[in-house]
Amino acid sequence: MSYKASDLRKGLKILWEGQPYEIVEFQFVKPGKGAAMYKCRVKHMLQGNTIEKTFREVDSFEKPDLESRELQFSYENGSQFVFSDPDTYEEFLVDEEVLGRNKLLLDDAMRVDVLFYNGKAVEVTLPIFVEKVIIETEPGFKGNTATNTTKPAKVTGGYDIQVPLFISEGDNVRIDTRTGQYADRVAKK
Numbered sequence: 001m002s003y004k005a006s007d008l009r010k011g012l013k014i015l016w017e018g019q020p021y022e023i024v025e026f027q028f029v030k031p032g033k034g035a036a037m038y039k040c041r042v043k044h045m046l047q048g049n050t051i052e053k054t055f056r057e058v059d060s061f062e063k064p065d066l067e068s069r070e071l072q073f074s075y076e077n078g079s080q081f082v083f084s085d086p087d088t089y090e091e092f093l094v095d096e097e098v099l100g101r102n103k104l105l106l107d108d109a110m111r112v113d114v115l116f117y118n119g120k121a122v123e124v125t126l127p128i129f130v131e132k133v134i135i136e137t138e139p140g141f142k143g144n145t146a147t148n149t150t151k152p153a154k155v156t157g158g159y160d161i162q163v164p165l166f167i168s169e170g171d172n173v174r175i176d177t178r179t180g181q182y183a184d185r186v187a188k189k
Contacts, residue, residue: 002061002062004057005056008038019044019046020044020046020117021045023042024043025040035057036056037054037056038057040053045064048097065117066115066117069092071111071113077093079096080095081099081106102126105130105159106157113125128177128178130174131174133155133156134167134169135156136153136154136169137154137168150163150165159175161175163182
């Protein structure tokens, strides 16, 4: 399958100059004279770098050989993380660089979406929210509910976040994995 420049949109994954890219930002530009242009920010899916590129209406792109699979986190093995298919128990190795900061948010048996390009894992998407326990922070105070004032905290797994002043050690919090930021406190069970 191939795409034309008019098919470009945010989130589309394309094969350009033999490399897989994802459209991060997209803008259609129609100058007074000349052909329409498509100004894009594209992210290289293997290297992670982002570049600006302008495409013309006549440009075309192939669809990259991508496969998405829902896998379950099993264990860490040095600089690689092992995920398994919950149905077939087939194991897949994912490099630490692919996970980035998300490695600190992984939990045992967590289900994630892993995107493969030509059989190699290139992206791991965690659930939108993960629950973690605060293991280190300054003490919280009752009645301290100022909305914009935060303090540093460390959660299980070693991830550092900013939390409201009323959060204490031992509290369960929900973290938005898209931003890596505190979302809310979870009631203790």
